[in-house]
Amino acid sequence: MTSTKFDVLGVGNAIVDVLTHASDEFIAEQNEKYGMMKGAMTLIDTERAEQLYGDIGQATEMSGGSAANTIAIVAGLGAEAAFIGKVAEDQLGDVFAHDLKATGVHFSTPRLKNNHPTGRCFILVTPDAQRTMNTYLGAAAEFEAEDVQENVVSAAKVSYMEGYLFDKEAAKDGYRRVSEIARANGREVALSLSDPFCVERHREDFQDLVDHHVDIVFANEQEIMALYQTETFEEAQEIVRSKCKLVALTRGPKGSVIISGNQTIKIDAIEPSELKDTTGAGDAYAGGFLYGYTNGYDLKACGDLGSLLATEIISQMGPRTDKDLKNFVEGLKKAS
Amino acid sequence: MTSTKFDVLGVGNAIVDVLTHASDEFIAEQNEKYGMMKGAMTLIDTERAEQLYGDIGQATEMSGGSAANTIAIVAGLGAEAAFIGKVAEDQLGDVFAHDLKATGVHFSTPRLKNNHPTGRCFILVTPDAQRTMNTYLGAAAEFEAEDVQENVVSAAKVSYMEGYLFDKEAAKDGYRRVSEIARANGREVALSLSDPFCVERHREDFQDLVDHHVDIVFANEQEIMALYQTETFEEAQEIVRSKCKLVALTRGPKGSVIISGNQTIKIDAIEPSELKDTTGAGDAYAGGFLYGYTNGYDLKACGDLGSLLATEIISQMGPRTDKDLKNFVEGLKKAS
Numbered sequence: 001m002t003s004t005k006f007d008v009l010g011v012g013n014a015i016v017d018v019l020t021h022a023s024d025e026f027i028a029e030q031n032e033k034y035g036m037m038k039g040a041m042t043l044i045d046t047e048r049a050e051q052l053y054g055d056i057g058q059a060t061e062m063s064g065g066s067a068a069n070t071i072a073i074v075a076g077l078g079a080e081a082a083f084i085g086k087v088a089e090d091q092l093g094d095v096f097a098h099d100l101k102a103t104g105v106h107f108s109t110p111r112l113k114n115n116h117p118t119g120r121c122f123i124l125v126t127p128d129a130q131r132t133m134n135t136y137l138g139a140a141a142e143f144e145a146e147d148v149q150e151n152v153v154s155a156a157k158v159s160y161m162e163g164y165l166f167d168k169e170a171a172k173d174g175y176r177r178v179s180e181i182a183r184a185n186g187r188e189v190a191l192s193l194s195d196p197f198c199v200e201r202h203r204e205d206f207q208d209l210v211d212h213h214v215d216i217v218f219a220n221e222q223e224i225m226a227l228y229q230t231e232t233f234e235e236a237q238e239i240v241r242s243k244c245k246l247v248a249l250t251r252g253p254k255g256s257v258i259i260s261g262n263q264t265i266k267i268d269a270i271e272p273s274e275l276k277d278t279t280g281a282g283d284a285y286a287g288g289f290l291y292g293y294t295n296g297y298d299l300k301a302c303g304d305l306g307s308l309l310a311t312e313i314i315s316q317m318g319p320r321t322d323k324d325l326k327n328f329v330e331g332l333k334k335a336s
Numbered sequence: 337m338t339s340t341k342f343d344v345l346g347v348g349n350a351i352v353d354v355l356t357h358a359s360d361e362f363i364a365e366q367n368e369k370y371g372m373m374k375g376a377m378t379l380i381d382t383e384r385a386e387q388l389y390g391d392i393g394q395a396t397e398m399s400g401g402s403a404a405n406t407i408a409i410v411a412g413l414g415a416e417a418a419f420i421g422k423v424a425e426d427q428l429g430d431v432f433a434h435d436l437k438a439t440g441v442h443f444s445t446p447r448l449k450n451n452h453p454t455g456r457c458f459i460l461v462t463p464d465a466q467r468t469m470n471t472y473l474g475a476a477a478e479f480e481a482e483d484v485q486e487n488v489v490s491a492a493k494v495s496y497m498e499g500y501l502f503d504k505e506a507a508k509d510g511y512r513r514v515s516e517i518a519r520a521n522g523r524e525v526a527l528s529l530s531d532p533f534c535v536e537r538h539r540e541d542f543q544d545l546v547d548h549h550v551d552i553v554f555a556n557e558q559e560i561m562a563l564y565q566t567e568t569f570e571e572a573q574e575i576v577r578s579k580c581k582l583v584a585l586t587r588g589p590k591g592s593v594i595i596s597g598n599q600t601i602k603i604d605a606i607e608p609s610e611l612k613d614t615t616g617a618g619d620a621y622a623g624g625f626l627y628g629y630t631n632g633y634d635l636k637a638c639g640d641l642g643s644l645l646a647t648e649i650i651s652q653m654g655p656r657t658d659k660d661l662k663n664f665v666e667g668l669k670k671a672s
């Protein structure tokens with residue numbers, strides 16, 4: 001095995017978030033008229049994006065994208081990280097690229113030219129701090145196998161991919177290409193199941209991946225139950241334990257469970273001093289976990305770091321932070 | 337006098353803010369290399385904007401611009417408001433226009449095409465919550481007299497303009513045109529002095545305006561002392577009292593002073609539960625004040641509303657909020 005240049009590579013939809021607060025009534029009204037499931041991610045087209053933007057209030061823009069958020073955390077903690085994903089040659093593309101590079105992430109996927117604009121996700125945060133996402137993929141949907149840089153994938157200890165990639169055929173090919181290169185080079189592949197509805201849309205694909213092509217799975221309680229159509233979280237845990245060597249399952253305020261062979265490690269959540277916005281909680285958990293995993297920490301410490309970062313992110317608006325995260329790593333236990 | 341359609345019209349630089357935290361060391365280093373005065377606003381060109389963007393960390397984008405921030409507050413409180421300023425036909429221009437319209441502001445200045453991009457202000461927030469601004473004017477600098485819509489100006493009770501407009505000749509002409517139309521229609525003109533260095537750059541112009549062309553002046557302690565080159569705040573108060581019929585002078589945590597003829601009304605500041613970022617504090621004060629002034633509140637209530645809004649804005653990152661501000665007006669005293 002050749003040496004690795006990156007601890008973690010993220011592959012996913014390159015998105016800029018448009019964040020605003022909204023009432024439950026607003027979500028209910030939008031749901032009735034156009035379909036908008038509270039707490040879930042709905043894909044929207046250009047026309048609907050314009051309409052929705054016209055309906056929401058004053059907003060804030062912040063780089064987002066599930067895997068990109070995770071990678072920003074990994075790099076923020078001080079690891080070597082890379083990202084592959086597609087933005088356009090436009091101002092929001094500049095924003096996305098700047099924010100990754102500013103946290104030290106290697107990002108060199110060629111920009112999309114003269115076609116769709118950079119993707120954006122309209123995130124409505126309700127008074128309960130829950131986020132409801134509406135994604136216009138734009139240029140992100142044009143990510144394809146050709147964008148996968150072999151030298152980047154082969155140089156990463158872990159390639160981490162979001163399940164959302166499966167919403168587009170070309171991106172699915174890109175996903176497969178990453179997986180092939182990683183495995184051919186003896187690297188590991190991690191998958192996030194992204195969203196319960198995304199799991200419903202791609203259950204067979206995801207089951208096949210978890211069975212045969214993935215080393216580490218990240219999911220929340222609803223996603224893992226949706227994957228195996230179980231009635232209880234416990235049943236889903238036992239099924240996934242037999243399928244994949246390392247699994248991290250998040251449960252919001254109930255913490256998380258790490259499953260590795262016979263081991264089951266329960267990780268406590270850390271209550272935020274003020275819960276502001278759950279956007280990016282799972283992404284941040286995965287970021288903390290993967291930093292620990294690729295830097296020699298034991299699994300308990302990986303989970304604890306995941307909890308710490310998730311709490312940091314839900315204590316503020318949006319999925320990214322410009323805080324110095326390096327001190328978060330202090331005092332955690334390295335694997336013996 | 338014909339009836340008014342707008343309570344307040346704002347005229348100023350149309351800007352999107354790029355907000356990030358930075359250390360005092362970073363500011364000192366940038367100051368040494370390129371000139372960057374802590375707490376002040378520095379104008380920068382395209383090249384410097386790119387360089388600075390490359391040097392700062394993960395950022396958040398939010399609509400800004402001094403007068404535009406004020407107008408967003410006025411509209412957020414429930415008044416009829418309009419804005420005149422120049423953005424380009426680009427994504428940041430869309431962001432700026434969306435955020436004004438989303439708060440109910442009438443905004444129909446034609447966009448600049450095929451020329452400079454929408455202006456942006458790189459705002460560095462230091463650990464003391466002070467903001468240091470670096471403005472690339474872009475399209476905002478192309479604002480000129482032709483952009484001034486007579487039907488909008490003549491329909492506004494008060495036309496509020498930022499001193500920053502004086503940094504460009506064409507914008508200065510635009511300023512004069514607004515002032516002429518407003519006065520010809522028996523409306524009032526308000527001016528914010530913007531920044532002590534802006535006052536230094538345009539002292540004679542500003543003195544002439546305050547003496548002859550302005551009904552309401554907004555300034556902070558440093559700006560009014562810079563305008564009259566006085567050694568004490570008290571001296572500056574007495575000079576401006578003789579020049580202008582209504583003056584609101586802000587002093588940060590020391591509150592504000594409203595001067596109207598023989599009256600001197602002291603307004604207390606309201607301590608924020610957590611001071612996060614002083615960006616937009618003066619803009620928000622002016623917004624609260626002007627809402628009150630144009631809606632029949634007495635001067636004390638105008639100042640109190642200014643304090644309330646300033647405190648709201650400094651309790652968060654950035655100069656705008658998507659909170660419902662309408663309840664801020666409750667319980668304040670109308671003029672008898």
